[in-house]
Amino acid sequence: xxxxxxGGGDSGHKKPGVKKAKKLSTRVxxxxxxxxxxxxxxFFIFTTTMxxxxxMGLNMxxxxxxxxxxxxxxxxxxxxxMLGKGDKVYYYEGKLDAAASGFKTTTFKGIRxxxxxxxxxxxxxxxxxxxxxxIQEDAKAAGDLNWQNACLDKxxxxxIKPNDEATYKNTVDILDEMTxxxxxxxxxxxxxxxENDLIKITENNGAK
Amino acid sequence: xxxxxxxxxxxxxxxxxxxxxKPPAPVEITTPYSVSSKELEQKNAMLIEMDxxxxxxxxxxxxxxxDNELKRSMINSLNKSRNLGLGPAEVEAFVxxxxxxxxxxxxxxYLDLSEEQKKGYETKMEGIPVLDSTDNQLIYWVGETKxxxxxxxxxxxVKGDNNTKYPVFKQIIEALRKNDLFKYKLITSxxxxxxxxxxxxxxxx
Numbered sequence: 227x228x229x230x231x232x233g234g235g236d237s238g239h240k241k242p243g244v245k246k247a248k249k250l251s252t253r254v255x256x257x258x259x260x261x262x263x264x265x266x267x268x269f270f271i272f273t274t275t276m277x278x279x280x281x282m283g284l285n286m287x288x289x290x291x292x293x294x295x296x297x298x299x300x301x302x303x304x305x306x307x308m309l310g311k312g313d314k315v316y317y318y319e320g321k322l323d324a325a326a327s328g329f330k331t332t333t334f335k336g337i338r339x340x341x342x343x344x345x346x347x348x349x350x351x352x353x354x355x356x357x358x359x360x361i362q363e364d365a366k367a368a369g370d371l372n373w374q375n376a377c378l379d380k381x382x383x384x385x386i387k388p389n390d391e392a393t394y395k396n397t398v399d400i401l402d403e404m405t406x407x408x409x410x411x412x413x414x415x416x417x418x419x420x421e422n423d424l425i426k427i428t429e430n431n432g433a434k
Numbered sequence: 435x436x437x438x439x440x441x442x443x444x445x446x447x448x449x450x451x452x453x454x455x456k457p458p459a460p461v462e463i464t465t466p467y468s469v470s471s472k473e474l475e476q477k478n479a480m481l482i483e484m485d486x487x488x489x490x491x492x493x494x495x496x497x498x499x500x501d502n503e504l505k506r507s508m509i510n511s512l513n514k515s516r517n518l519g520l521g522p523a524e525v526e527a528f529v530x531x532x533x534x535x536x537x538x539x540x541x542x543x544y545l546d547l548s549e550e551q552k553k554g555y556e557t558k559m560e561g562i563p564v565l566d567s568t569d570n571q572l573i574y575w576v577g578e579t580k581x582x583x584x585x586x587x588x589x590x591x592v593k594g595d596n597n598t599k600y601p602v603f604k605q606i607i608e609a610l611r612k613n614d615l616f617k618y619k620l621i622t623s624x625x626x627x628x629x630x631x632x633x634x635x636x637x638x639x
Contacts, residue, residue, distance in 0.1 A: 239595070281620065282622050283470070283472065286610075342631075389600070392601060406631045408632035
């Protein structure tokens with residue numbers, strides 16, 4: 227570190243015996259400044275590469291009122307996810323029955339396990355049929371290395387229904403979960419009044 | 435030791451100058467995180483932004499300076515179809531700064547403002563009205579832009595804040611749907627892939 231050198235002034239002095247005021251020479255060590263400089267450089271290297279925003283693609287289907295053109299969702303493979311306020315997630319599998327016994331509540335962390343389990347279940351129950359060949363051809367053409375298994379989750383369909391109090395972040399997070407868990411078939415539609423009522427009831431029950 | 439310091443400061447200055455500045459955005463938007471890894475491209479695009487208060491802003495982006503003519507034709511066409519009463523000065527103001535966040539009734543006044551006045555006006559801007567489904571003004575903005583770009587490849591980008599409520603997003607999708615646009619890109623901030631999931635396995639290969 228910094229040191230004060232007092233003895234160095236005397237060497238090379240021609241007249242011995244003459245008293246001279248000792249010269250103080252201060253030498254400051256530059257190493258900490260260089261360290262700080264490199265730290266700042268490293269900071270800038272990392273921040274310039276990370277600042278480009280990324281994009282997430284979203285494709286919506288054409289709206290048709292003709293029932294035969296609408297995509298059919300198989301009840302055994304359907305998972306409906308509803309988003310409410312306060313980052314709450316509600317879901318049920320298949321069709322909602324009159325008693326709403328299948329209506330469950332969870333959080334964003336919990337929904338990932340639900341999706342994974344449902345996907346495993348659908349893949350285990352998979353039965354090979356005529357449409358499989360086309361799906362495998364498409365996957366092969368798209369360059370999917372795992373195309374033979376592309377058909378296994380063809381029955382899985384996730385229906386996402388955000389209600390009016392869900393935020394954009396919730397929507398993007400759920401779409402992210404689709405990508406993370408490898409769900410290829412999903413749709414974002416309007417929520418049914420029945421479902422919205424169920425959400426309101428659950429919120430009120432939770433508030434008590 | 436001194437040359438060391440010199441080199442360090444030279445590299446530091448380079449990086450400080452090389453960081454790209456964000457284009458002046460009228461409003462603060464915090465985008466949500468996403469694991470998507472597709473990069474944002476700078477092509478001919480229309481950018482629809484929504485902030486946390488639910489205000490909607492529309493920007494028409496062109497890749498090359500020569501294509502500024504397209505912006506001119508778009509605003510002129512919109513002027514005719516919606517009877518906005520815009521003069522040549524206002525048209526040029528739009529071409530210079532193609533971001534709009536006001537309803538049609540206030541558009542002429544907004545384009546008349548100078549640069550400094552526009553900066554002060556930002557907090558007062560109410561955004562393009564979309565929530566009323568009978569008068570979703572975004573439909574017209576999107577429609578005219580699509581027409582102006584002819585048949586060329588057009589990116590539709592949607593940038594939303596974390597706390598924007600879903601109905602605003604739904605109305606934006608409606609406006610795009612009514613113009614037969616079904617593929618869009620949502621702008622998000624990058625996030626690491628969670629370990630042990632399907633995506634992690636696919637990306638790892």
